[in-house]
Amino acid sequence: MSRYAPVPFPDVRLEGKFWHERLETVLDRTVPSQHKKLGEYGILDSLKLPNPQPPLRFPRHSNGFTVQVFWDSDVGKxxxxxxxxxxxxxxxxxxxxxxxxxxxxxxAQAPDGYLNCWYLGHEPENRWTNLRDNHEMYNAGHLLEGAIAYFQVTGRRRFLDVMERYLDHIYSTFGTEPGKKRGYDGHEEIELALMKLYYLTGEKKHLDFATYMINERGRPNPHYFDIEREAREGGDSKQRYVFGNYEYSQSHKPVREQEKVVGHAVRAMYLYTAMADLAAELNDPALKRACEVLWDDVMETKMYVTAGLGPSAHNEGFTHDFDLPNQTAYAETCASVALIFWAQRMLHLDLDGKYADILELAMFNGALSGLSRDGEHYFYANPLESDGTPTRWDWHTCPCCTMNVSRLVASVGGYFVSTSDDGVAFHLYGGIGSTVEIGGQKVALKEVSDYPWSGDIRISVDPEAPAVFDVKLRIPGWCHGATVSVNGQKVEAKAVNGYVTINRTWAKGDTIELDLPMPAERLYSHPGVIMNAGRVALKRGPLVYCVEEVDNPGGRVQRLKIKRDAALEVKTEAGLFDGVVTLKAPATAIDEGEWSGLYRTKPPAEREANLTAIPYYLWANRGQGSMVVWIPEVV
Amino acid sequence: MSRYAPVPFPDVRLEGKFWHERLETVLDRTVPSQHKKLGEYGILDSLKLPNPQPPLRFPRHSNGFTVQVFWDSDVGKxxxxxxxxxxxxxxxxxxxxxxxxxxxxxxAQAPDGYLNCWYLGHEPENRWTNLRDNHEMYNAGHLLEGAIAYFQVTGRRRFLDVMERYLDHIYSTFGTEPGKKRGYDGHEEIELALMKLYYLTGEKKHLDFATYMINERGRPNPHYFDIEREAREGGDSKQRYVFGNYEYSQSHKPVREQEKVVGHAVRAMYLYTAMADLAAELNDPALKRACEVLWDDVMETKMYVTAGLGPSAHNEGFTHDFDLPNQTAYAETCASVALIFWAQRMLHLDLDGKYADILELAMFNGALSGLSRDGEHYFYANPLESDGTPTRWDWHTCPCCTMNVSRLVASVGGYFVSTSDDGVAFHLYGGIGSTVEIGGQKVALKEVSDYPWSGDIRISVDPEAPAVFDVKLRIPGWCHGATVSVNGQKVEAKAVNGYVTINRTWAKGDTIELDLPMPAERLYSHPGVIMNAGRVALKRGPLVYCVEEVDNPGGRVQRLKIKRDAALEVKTEAGLFDGVVTLKAPATAIDEGEWSGLYRTKPPAEREANLTAIPYYLWANRGQGSMVVWIPEVV
Known part of the structure; x- marks a missing residue:
């Protein structure tokens, strides 16, 4: 099998209702309103150098840190x-x-190429003295991604030229050569951006620097962050590092030796994304193996059912196995977006559908929940349960998530289809059109469906001239009993590594019908997730559901218990959010009105009730109220 | 009814097995080992002034704070x-x-009477500049309580003289008179200590200063902590206060206007204790009413079933109504101990048994859980659920809880009995002996029982000569069907405000038999406590039970579900912890061994099982393992 590569999003038209609506919202409302917010919060002004800088908008934390150090990244994103x-x-x-x-x-760019508006504006003498905390390379990475995107879309090189000058400065400052600092970033990001630049330009220096960064990370004796701290704070300084250990930035050991997912979740996901890029590019089996071991660790012990990552607000990241509290879940939007990036790289290593399953899960749940229906409100943390307290924000002190979700939606077409020299692979469904090249021949593709609401999918494959190639159709891991027909003739739908492969001579007018049965399902948690003992989650297709108070009035939704054996009714509701599928089930309900006092010996009176669940990503769009994903169950 | 006052603990002999064991452990092991720890941690050395102070053992937090500022309080306690x-x-x-x-x-005491070893040793120029954060009055309060106790037990005045000189200095520094600062403490404590000194000495100046502190607290326009901050940090300083608001120290408004329990739990409980003292002493209905409103708020919305208080580690305190997470419960030992203090004051306002119910609940559960069986290990936080991660510590960076529980146990006899001019009231049971004075006449009392394991209680009342007085017997709120006999004759056991009153002529040899039926019970939570949806707790008498892995091997105890209708077997186990009562029940169990992966659609296989529960206060004495108070329930 020759290697598959994603069809870039500009070549994929989003024609299906689901993504069309999200995309239009992001184009019409999210992107413009985000620019407005960047202005209101002073972030755009912070680029205007050498103007005197205004007083800090977000005063330094008591440990000296201010979120303003990563404002450049918000502009880049x-x-x-x-x-x-x-x-x-x-x-x-x-x-x-x-x-x-x-x-x-x-x-703002300095004559030597350096370009970090925080340092240039506030403490130019301190540049490159605190990679551990102060995000210089992280900012450079996001600016670089912005420059690449702008160049790719408009052909305008100016921003890219600025960034290449900055990179030359970085390359002359850091590295293993004598006289250079052997530093690397405290918040990983630039590695994956450098890989994008390498793919764009083919210039090996970018690949080499990304490789250097990955190889250098976590090298001990001495650790670079220790060298830096000594230089910064004096030899006998003992200023305590707020996170206490280098697990926080996945620099506690060399990356190829890492077997457990630790620390800040977004840092981890960006790092693993670059590791997977490099594993492919360098054909490095140790790096690939590390990625696989880390992947398994997340999947087996650390991922919310929504593909949220990182339970703890303290380190914005991972804790111990099975520690997945629902109400206090941090599950940062950025982490689920970054999981999509990582999953996409893993998917393209071996075209194993298990990675696409998670990509899809994160997209429809943990990532998409971060953006409101109106496109102008956000979740930074994505809890799986609420007593009604939290709600969406129209901006955030640290607005990283807001633009992570907008850049994801604006480029979501890039996750649907991949091609190789001898085939095309469909990973996601939902209504797309694209003309791709397979073995030098143009092939028009059109996938029509109402996915994720329905699993009835029709794909037309129109090569310029008849040609033999593979069409690979992903059969999601959650799907059982998928059927495939070509031109009305059933073909065997046995998925290997998550894909059904149809190899034949394709000709204009050929049509595939793919049916992915999509019953509502119950999900149970490993007993190690003690928070979910006696609870069940509902899922249909790729969508995790939740029970929200607005659909279930009468008190907090945790009053409801769902019956294990009751049928789950799948109901298309045309009037709700322009048409969604809800799940309904018989339940029992406790009457809160009947209570006084905190505790009592009398069991709560329960009455028959009905429960309505909506897709998780849609919660908190209709005012405040309680919500639960893991529903108490009556066996 | 004339006012009842507690019989002091030195006049109450603990003869029953339960408290005798706890007391002997505290005398033999806890008190001596705590002194050793105070030495090992440098706390005793910190008193040795004007010796040069060693480097900080606990470096200042990034906000400038170090826990060493309250070391004096540990010595006092x-x-x-x-x-x-x-x-x-x-x-x-x-x-x-x-x-x-x-x-x-x-x-160490300064010539002007000032005595705070932190300031004298480290920053003498800064004394009284940061009452909000730096605990000077809190330390003074605990030293004063120590001096009072030492004087009461030994008759030695030296320490008390030192503290009275310090108080004179404080009284000359703070107050409403011109030239004085109108300051009060950021961490309440000294108010209740001053009330103790007032009760001891009758000197009105102590009552007056306590009254000043209570009245001044939370006075706005300007707020004292703002005045202080401006003086400390300069007029335009905007250094952020880590807790963001004065709710943290219950100084957000005058105390008589406070209706919701907020902020740091221990601060709140110490404050309310002093408020209740003053309400009684000053006969102040507004203050009494504030205490009652705050009491109801705790009871109706904010108390764990164990009488733990304060769910959040962030502020070591209260959050919003019904927010009572189990695994992350902070529920500081000190807070439950201080709740006992408050409850005792409330109880003596009107002799209403509802306060004794909570006093007892806190004592047997949230407070006692803070001390290990061996008397040398502690809980600072008292979670109601564990996945096996946390365990007891042999000391704590902030050792406040360690000595709060030892001083409680060493003086626990003081909570059992109160007397008035015309009666005696029994609040707690468990085997005590005492000779009290009622209306000028000595009465020997002896209460024999195996409480809390059994509710069979026998009390002998032996006045020197026959006399008419009330004997009041508390019928706990959890008890139904109590019976009372005097000399073998049943008397009516109708409790009024939680007490059965027997008024008769008592004569030597009179015997009361009190039977408090003590079946095992199930408790349910108000549906607002979303964490406990579908869960049940077990309780017997005053003891809350928990399910611990050591008694239920085979995986995390959250795998067990208890059946609603199954009988709870009450079993005396002579070999466990020198004899305790366990509860056993049929249950179903999930087999964790059968799992791979985090989530699956197949319901967990459940098999019949048995569940054993032990008293909550005894958990974590037999190694690490999971634990749950709120058990998933099968209806």
Missing amino acids: WIEAASYALAHRRDADIEAKIEAAVDDLEK | WIEAASYALAHRRDADIEAKIEAAVDDLEK
């Missing part, structure tokens, strides 16, 4: 999202706004 | 506990250790 938006619809206003930011960045 | 121990058994070694500490404190 917005430019990336906005550029993706331009690929769908050119927009002079958006382009002018990007150009204005690039103007500022170009002016 | 240890002296208090050790003095109570001396009341049971004189011990030359312990006395010498107390005297050595008093030597140091006397030497």
Whole structure:
């Protein structure tokens, strides 16, 4: 099998209802409103150097840290999202706004190429003295991703030129050669951006620096962050590091030796993404093996059923196995978005559908929940249960998640289809059109479905001339009894590594019918997840469901218990959110009104009731109220 | 009804098995080992002034704070506990250790009476500049409680003289008079200590200063902590206060206007204790009413079933109504101990048994769980559920809880009986002897029982000469069907405000038999406590039970579900912890061994099983393992 590579999103038209709506919302509302917020919060002004900097908007934490050190990354990520938006619809206003930011960045850039607006504006003498905490490389990575996206969409090189000058400065500062610092980033990100640049330009220096960063990470005796700290704080300094250990940044040991997923979840996911990129590019079996071991660790012990990652607010990350509290779940939107990135890289290593299953799970649940229906409100943390307290925000002190979800949606077409020299693979469904090249021949593809609401999928395959190639159809891991027909003739639908492969001579007008049965299902947790003892989650297709108070009025939804053996009714509700599928089930309900006092010996009176569940990603769009994913169950 | 007052603990002999064992452990092991720890951790050395101070053992937090600022309080609390121990058994070694500490404190005291070893040793120029954070008055309060206890037990005045000089300094520094600072403490404590000193000495100045502190607290426009901060940090300083608001220290509004329990739980309980003291002493209905409103708020929305208080580690305190997470419960030992103090004051306002119910609940559960069976290990936080991770500690960075539980146990006799001019009231049972004075006449009392394991109680009442008075017997709120006999004759056992009152002519040899039926019970939570949906707790008498892995081997105890209708077997187990009552019940169990992966659609296979529960206060004495109080239930 020759290697599969994703068809880039600009070549994939989103024609299905589900993603069309999300994309239009992001284009119409999210991207413009995010620029407005960047202005209101002073982030755009912070690029205007050498103007005197205004007082800090977010005062330094008591440990000296301020979130303003990573404002550059927000600009980079917005430019990336906005550029993706331009690929769908050119927009002079958006382009002018990007150009204005690039103007500022170009002016701010130091003569030697250095470009970090925080340091240039506030403490130029301290550049490159605290990679552990202060995000210089992380910012560079996000600016670089923005520059690449803007170049790819518009062909304009100026921002990319700025960033390449900055990279040359970075390459001359860091490395194993004598006279260079052997540093690497405290918040991983630039590695995956460098790989994008390498794929774009083919210039080996970018691959080499990404390789250096991955290889250097976690090298002990001495640890780079210790060297840096000594230089910064004096030899006998004992200033305590707030996170106490280097697991926080996955730099506690060399990456090839890491077997447990630890620390800050977003850092981890960005790192693993780059590791998987490099494993493929360098054909490095040790790196690939490390990725696989880490993947298994997440999947077997550390992932929420929504593909949320990182239970703890303290380190914004991972704790111990099976520690998956629901109400206090951090499950940062960025972490689920970054899991999608990692899963996509893992998927393309061996085209194993188990990675696409998680990519899809994260996309429809843990990531998409981060963006409101109106496109202008967000979740940073994505809890799986609520007593009604938290709600969506219109911005965040640390707005990283807001633009992670907009750049994801604006480029979501890039996750649907991959091609190789001898075939095409469908990973996701939902209504797309694309013309791809397979073995030098153009093939028009059209996939029509109402996925994720329905598993009835029709694909037309139209090569310019008849040709033999593989069409690979992903059969999701959650699906049983999938059937496939070609031109009305059933073909064997046995999935190998998650894909049914149809190899034949394809000709214009050929049509595939794929049926993915999508009954509502109950999910149970490993008993190690003690929070979910006696509870059950509902899922249909790729969508995890939740029970929200607005659909189940009468008190907190935790009053409801679902019966194990009761049928789950799958109901299309045209009037709800422009049409969604809800799940309904008989339940029992406790009457809160009947209570006084906290505890009593009399069992709660339970009455027959009905329960309505909606897709998790849609919760908290209709005011405040309680919500639960893991529903108490009556056996 | 004339007012009832507690019979002091030195006049109450603990003869019953339960408290005798706890007391002997505290005398033999806890008090001596705590002194050793105070030495090992440098706390005793910190009193030795003006010696140069060693480097900080606990470096300042990034916000400038170090726990060493309240080391004086640990010394004070240890002296208090050790003095109570001396009341049971004189011990030359312990006395010498107390005297050595008093030597140091006397030497350390400044000529003007000021006595705070942290400030004197580290930053004498900054005394009284940060009442909000730095615990000067809190330390003074605990030292004062130690001095009072030591004086009461030994008659030695030296420490008390030192503290009275310190108080004179404080009284000359703070107050409403011109030239004084209108300050009060960030961590309440000294108010209740001053009330003890007032009760001891009758000197009105102590009552007056306690009254000043209570009245001044939370006075706005400007708030004292703001005045102080401006003086400390400069007029335009905007250094952020780590807790963000004055709810943390219950100084957000004047105390008589407070209706919701907020902030740091121990601070709150110490404050409310003093408020209740003052309400009684000043006959202040507004203050009494505030205490009652706050009491109801705790009871109706904020107390764990174990009488643990304060769910959150962030503020060591309260959050919103019904927020009572089990695994992450902070429920600091100190808070339950302090709840006992408050409950005792409330009880003596109107002799309403509902307060004694909570006093007893806290004592047998949330407070006692803080001390290990061996008397040398502790819980600071008292979670109601565990996956096996946490375990007891042999000391704590902030050792406040360790000596709170030792001083409680060493003085526990003081909670059993109260007397008035015309009666005696029994609040707790468990085997005590005492000779009290009622209306000028000595009455020997002896209560014999195996409480809390059994509710069969026999009380002998032996006045010197026949006399008419009330004997009041508390019928616990959890008890139904109590019966009372006097000299073998049944009397009506109708409790009013939680007490059965027997008024008769008592004569030598009179005997009361009190039977408190004590079946095992199930408890259910208000549906607002979403964490306990579908779960049940077990309780018998005053003891809350838990299911611990050591008694239920085969995986995490959360694998077990208890059946709602199954009988609970009450079993005396002579070989367990020198004899306890366990509860056993049929259950179903999930087999964890049968699992791979985190989630699956197949329901967990359940098999019949048995469940054994032990009293909550005894958990974590037999190695690490999972534990649950709120058990998943099968209806």
